[in-house]
Amino acid sequence: xxxxxxxxxxxFDGRQVLKNVNMTLPDKGxxxxxxxxxxxxxxxxxxxxxxxKPDEGKIILPQGTRFACHFQEDRLLPWYTAxxxxxxxxxxxxxxxxxxxxxxxxxxxxxxxELSGGMRRRVSLARALAYQSDVLVLxxxxxxxxxxxxxxxxxxxxxxxxDRLLILVTHDxxxxxxxxxxxxxxxxxxxxx
Amino acid sequence: MNAKVKRALxxxxxxxxxLLVWAACxxxxxxxxxxxxxLQVARRFAFMAEAPFWRCVGMSLWRTAAAYMxxxxxxxxxxxACHLSKLLDEVISPALLVVRATPVASFIILAxxxxxxxxxxxxxxxxxxxxxxxxxxxxGITSTDPQLLxxxxxxxxxxxxxxxxxxxxxxxxxxxxxxxxxxxxCFKATIAAEVIGVPKNAIGTQLYTSKIYLETDNLxxxxxxxxxxxxxxxxxxxxAFERGLRRVHHA
Numbered sequence: 552x553x554x555x556x557x558x559x560x561x562x563f564d565g566r567q568v569l570k571n572v573n574m575t576l577p578d579k580g581x582x583x584x585x586x587x588x589x590x591x592x593x594x595x596x597x598x599x600x601x602x603x604k605p606d607e608g609k610i611i612l613p614q615g616t617r618f619a620c621h622f623q624e625d626r627l628l629p630w631y632t633a634x635x636x637x638x639x640x641x642x643x644x645x646x647x648x649x650x651x652x653x654x655x656x657x658x659x660x661x662x663x664x665e666l667s668g669g670m671r672r673r674v675s676l677a678r679a680l681a682y683q684s685d686v687l688v689l690x691x692x693x694x695x696x697x698x699x700x701x702x703x704x705x706x707x708x709x710x711x712x713x714d715r716l717l718i719l720v721t722h723d724x725x726x727x728x729x730x731x732x733x734x735x736x737x738x739x740x741x742x743x744x
Numbered sequence: 745m746n747a748k749v750k751r752a753l754x755x756x757x758x759x760x761x762x763l764l765v766w767a768a769c770x771x772x773x774x775x776x777x778x779x780x781x782x783l784q785v786a787r788r789f790a791f792m793a794e795a796p797f798w799r800c801v802g803m804s805l806w807r808t809a810a811a812y813m814x815x816x817x818x819x820x821x822x823x824x825a826c827h828l829s830k831l832l833d834e835v836i837s838p839a840l841l842v843v844r845a846t847p848v849a850s851f852i853i854l855a856x857x858x859x860x861x862x863x864x865x866x867x868x869x870x871x872x873x874x875x876x877x878x879x880x881x882x883x884g885i886t887s888t889d890p891q892l893l894x895x896x897x898x899x900x901x902x903x904x905x906x907x908x909x910x911x912x913x914x915x916x917x918x919x920x921x922x923x924x925x926x927x928x929x930c931f932k933a934t935i936a937a938e939v940i941g942v943p944k945n946a947i948g949t950q951l952y953t954s955k956i957y958l959e960t961d962n963l964x965x966x967x968x969x970x971x972x973x974x975x976x977x978x979x980x981x982x983x984a985f986e987r988g989l990r991r992v993h994h995a
Contacts (some may be wrong), residue, residue: 624891640899
């Protein structure tokens with residue numbers, strides 16, 4: 552079953568970020584929210600994940616939809632090591648395997664404050680990819696990464712999506728193309744389906 | 745003179761300096777009733793060999809420990825409850841501000857009407873601990889990173905799991921800071937309540953009787969016992985808390 556948005560509006564301090572958005576997202580495959588900064592991509596993402604509520608309209612989700620999210624911030628628990636942060640994604644996950652996949656085989660015992668910004672983002676990405684979910688939400692997943700590493704991370708994302716719906720947020724159209732995403736251009740206007 | 749002796753002398757210098765000031769003051773005053781000499785006070789320390797001394801110290805420490813633990817439990821429970829209920833917060837927070845601003849002696853005198861003189865020091869200690877620990881724990885809870893709470897929500901963690909993994913580790917540093925700040929206050933408030941309530945087997949009672957019988961040397965010796973105990977407790981707890989905090993927070 553797909554995700555449906557009906558006349559969704561959201562504003563912050565009188566500034567309308569989203570206005571009467573109508574959209575249907577498939578239950579699997581890949582879509583990309585593409586557009587310049589400040590046009591409401593992350594806001595829409597947060598509404599879909601249930602982290603924020605629309606001022607008007609409604610979002611219809613299949614019962615018990617689980618979201619695996621990788622935001623622009625790493626959101627790692629500072630008091631857990633990289634391995635421990637990865638284990639938060641669920642029992643039965645082998646953190647070492649995932650750390651190898653994100654090219655950080657030696658980082659398992661390190662704490663977030665001992666990792667660089669790019670390394671933290673890769674641990675956070677691994678955690679989102681490892682979490683068993685229905686929707687995989689990635690907000691600029693390869694930001695702050697060098698070109699070669701970014702390329703490898705995009706390959707890993709493509710391999711890990713599986714049967715899930717991937718929602719990618721990016722400024723870079725080539726990333727959407729590499730992941731075979733249907734591109735939804737922001738700012739939004741009219742009905743999307 | 746080698747470096748070790750020099751360092752030891754340097755460390756001992758402030759103590760020697762103040763002992764000399766004390767001795768000079770004693771000479772200047774010239775009345776044992778008003779100010780005892782360092783030597784007279786040192787002689788009084790012979791009471792350490794007697795069982796009543798250790799009974800007084802033990803009971804005062806027990807009252808302090810009881811007040812400290814009870815105060816921490818009450819403060820943490822209230823802070824969590826106030827975080828969960830805005831109405832309760834509106835009732836409790838101003839009341840604790842009043843408790844913080846009220847002189848502890850007022851509570852002690854009032855509590856002597858209701859409680860036994862042995863239990864009033866515990867209440868006095870609790871009243872010292874609760875407002876400080878409450879304020880710090882409350883601040884710690886509200887400063888929890890909302891992004892981490894969102895992550896917990898997305899992972900579908902229960903409230904208990906979210907508190908164990910996110911909120912409690914966030915609160916720990918402010919909680920530990922409050923605990924460290926309170927221990928000395930709690931000990932001194934307990935002793936002050938003992939001075940007013942005069943319970944059996946208490947350092948405060950010894951201070952009070954020394955004053956009644958004008959035994960200045962005894963009064964100063966017991967005061968020194970309070971200072972030494974306070975320093976030892978603060979040091980021990982500080983080390984224990986820091987070790988615990990390092991284990992949880994690593995950094």
